Amino acid sequence: MALALFYVAAAVALASTVLVITRRNAAHALIYLVVSLLSIAVIFFLLGAPFAAALEIVIYAGAIVVLFLFVVMMLNLGRRSAERERLWLRPGMWIGPAILVGVLLLEMLYVIVLDAPGTTRGTVVGPKEVGTALFGPYLLAVELAAMLLLAALIGAYHLGRRYLGDRREDLP
Amino acid sequence: MTVPVIPIEHVLALAAALFVMGLVGVLVRRNVIFLLMSLEIMMNACGLAFIAAGAKWGQPDGQIMFMLILALAAAEVAVALGLVLQLERRFDSLDIDTAGELSG
Numbered sequence: 001m002a003l004a005l006f007y008v009a010a011a012v013a014l015a016s017t018v019l020v021i022t023r024r025n026a027a028h029a030l031i032y033l034v035v036s037l038l039s040i041a042v043i044f045f046l047l048g049a050p051f052a053a054a055l056e057i058v059i060y061a062g063a064i065v066v067l068f069l070f071v072v073m074m075l076n077l078g079r080r081s082a083e084r085e086r087l088w089l090r091p092g093m094w095i096g097p098a099i100l101v102g103v104l105l106l107e108m109l110y111v112i113v114l115d116a117p118g119t120t121r122g123t124v125v126g127p128k129e130v131g132t133a134l135f136g137p138y139l140l141a142v143e144l145a146a147m148l149l150l151a152a153l154i155g156a157y158h159l160g161r162r163y164l165g166d167r168r169e170d171l172p
Numbered sequence: 173m174t175v176p177v178i179p180i181e182h183v184l185a186l187a188a189a190l191f192v193m194g195l196v197g198v199l200v201r202r203n204v205i206f207l208l209m210s211l212e213i214m215m216n217a218c219g220l221a222f223i224a225a226g227a228k229w230g231q232p233d234g235q236i237m238f239m240l241i242l243a244l245a246a247a248e249v250a251v252a253l254g255l256v257l258q259l260e261r262r263f264d265s266l267d268i269d270t271a272g273e274l275s276g
Contacts, residue, residue, distance in 0.1 A: 006178045010186045017190055017213055021197035026205045033209055040220060043186070046178060047227040052219075052235045059242050064212065064249050071253045072205060075260050123230045133232040134239070141236070145243040152247030159254025162261075 005107050006046050012100050013039040019096065026072045028093060030065055035100045037061040042104055051127040183224035190217035204256050204266050208249060215245045 016036040023029035037060045044053035134142060190213060197210030219238040226234015256266070263270040 003178060006182070010182075013186065014189060014193075017193045020209060020213065021193060021201065021206065023206075026203070029206060029209060033212070036213070037216065040190075040216060043183070043220065044223055047183065047223055048230075049223050049227060049235050049238075052223055052238050055239065055242060056216075056219075059246065060212070060216065064246060067249055067253060068205065068209070071256055074257070075266070123227075125226065125230060125232050125235060130232040130235045130239075134236050138236050141240055145240055148247050149243060152250045156250040156254045159251065159258055 005111070006043060008103060008107060009039045009042040009046070012036075012103050013043070016097075016100050027069075030068055030072065031093075031097045032100075033068075034061050034065055035097050035104075037065070038101065038104055042107060048124040050124065051130050178227075180224055180228045184221055187217045187221040187224065190214075190220065202267050202269055204259060204268050207268060208252050208256070211252075212245060212249065215241055215248075 013036050016032045016039065019032040020029045020036060023032065037056060041053040041056040041061070044050075044056055194210045194212075194214030194217060197213065198207055201207055201210065219241045222234045222237040222241070224234070226232065226237075259268075259271055260266060
């Protein structure tokens with residue numbers, strides 16, 4: 001029965017991903033992307049990787065999607081953005097994501113209330129083991145990731161400047 | 173704490189399906205925002221495959237690779253969204269094909 005949780009979450013992930021790549025509208029696609037990421041986080045939990053599941057929600061669904069949302073909203077500024085947003089977020093649009101997320105919520109309630117009878121042999125790799133390995137043998141990779149993130153920070157700052165490539169005297 | 177034993181083939185099949193969906197998104201869509209979302213889907217599918225392999229052998233390495241993919245995705249999306257802003261400013265469009273000046 002616990003195995004069914006995986007298949008349901010996988011079905012939700014596939015359905016929401018199809019909806020992401022077929023939407024016309026960036027805001028709708030982002031909402032479905034959040035659903036897809038949440039269902040993959042459920043799968044991570046079921047695979048015995050709770051730390052990765054938490055990171056998936058915090059960083060992907062939290063940080064990266066919000067970054068997308070910032071840019072989508074930023075690009076609409078000054079272009080009749082108010083009525084456009086009203087068109088984007090009309091009530092009927094929420095039905096699809098709500099159903100998909102409701103399935104995930106039912107799964108969570110099932111696990112919490114009934115304390116899902118998992119079969120054995122699957123093991124949980126907890127945050128402690130991950131941390132020990134991350135700052136042990138993988139310390140160099142952490143340093144490289146830090147350098148990558150610093151480079152990305154500088155690159156994003158440079159690219160995000162308003163008048164890149166324009167002459168100084170063109171500035172208002 | 174026990175977790176259900178999920179056949180790794182099925183998890184890998186799911187990861188492959190998600191990856192292919194992301195690839196189709198990259199190939200089909202021409203809006204840069206959707207292109208980037210498809211890239212995120214593909215990276216996420218890779219992460220899922222790593223987590224599945226790590227769970228199969230009960231080792232933390234899969235989760236560590238997932239975290240590195242996460243750092244890569246965050247860095248990529250920060251730079252790429254800066255590029256999106258520049259594209260919008262210069263060409264006044266989000267269509268990736270409008271930026272095809274280099275093709276001559």
